[in-house]
Amino acid sequence: MRWIADGFLLLGAVFSFLGALGLLRMPDVYNRIQAGTKAVTLGAFCFLLGVGLLYPAWWAKLLCIAGFILLTNPIGSSTIARALYLAGVRPWQVEDRKMDLEKEHA
Amino acid sequence: MEEPAIGRKARLGQALLAFGLSVLLWLLLAGSWNWEEGLAAGIAGGLVVLVSGQKLRILGGIRFSPSAPLHLLRYLGAFGLALVRANLDMARRVLSPALPLNPAVVAVQTRLQSPLGRLLLANSITLTPGTLTVDVQGDRFLIHWVDCTPGKDLAAATQAIVRTLEEPLLGFLK
CATH class of the missing domain: 3.30.70 (Alpha-Beta Plaits)
Known part of the structure; x- marks a missing residue:
């Protein structure tokens, strides 16, 4: 049991790390939101599952936390994306990659 | 978003659903099941329903059926x-x-x-x-x-x- 729980905790850490890496690597805000939302949601679930296996008495609270994360996380992301879209932020296109590279080398 | 006026029965059902969910959430978070906790959960659930008022209409989207x-x-x-x-x-x-x-x-x-x-x-x-x-x-x-x-x-x-x-x-x- 201990090993399975540790495995889930590690998995949660890996997904959260990938989310952070995605924030750094993605070229524009929409893609960053995508990387951030998905990775952090599953990462948090893995954490909660791991904690639940370590402390089975907490399952009810962990379930509530999971529910709140599941409901609020995507809403927050969509709201940010919507605000940016309405503010006129253009999604990054593949053609922009050349410009990015030129900027980097300038 | 404007919605047509809804019947008394539907409103009561939504209020009961919201009350039940609030009580369940309270009990899950409290993690104990004695009657004092139940009373507190009931009061909290009632408050939630009172404060929510018209906003409970969002629950009208639920379709109740056996499946x-x-x-x-x-x-x-x-x-x-x-x-x-x-x-x-x-x-x-x-x-x-x-x-x-x-x-x-x-x-x-x-x-x-x-x-x-x-x-x-x-x-x-x-x-x-x-x-x-x-x-x-x-x-x-x-x-x-x-x-x-x-x-x-x-x-x-x-x-x-x-x-x-x-x-x-x-x-x-x-």
Whole structure:
């Protein structure tokens, strides 16, 4: 049991790390939101599952936390994306990659 | 969003549902089941219903039927699968040195009528591989794609994704 729980905790850490890496690597805000939302949601679930296996008495609270994360996380992301879209932020296109590279080398 | 006036019975049902959910949430968070805790949960649930008032109308989107719990399970299954696939997909993209991206914004239509149904669908799309709900305008969703392969029929692909999540949702939401 201990090993399975540790495995889930590690998995949660890996997904959260990938989310952070995605924030750094993605070229524009929409893609960053995508990387951030998905990775952090599953990462948090893995954490909660791991904690639940370590402390089975907490399952009810962990379930509530999971529910709140599941409901609020995507809403927050969509709201940010919507605000940016309405503010006129253009999604990054593949053609922009050349410009990015030129900027980097300038 | 303006909705037509609803009957007394429907309002009572929504209030009871909200009350039940609040009490359940309170008891889950408290983690003990004695009668004092039950009383506190009842008071808290009553307060929630009183304070929410007209906002409880969002619960009107729920469709009560014998098969509804089954559809809820189907939705959770489809959604869990999509969430895991979304993460593997994102991990592959983030870790690959070339950063394979080809973003696009696409509009799709939904058959869900209620605000609650649209909310859940928009949420699910955000957590599905490679898609992000940017805006909801009536029954049209604006969706941002991380990677649209050139030459692929993007509108059809998006519609397909929406359908797989919309189908089980239609089972228990309007």
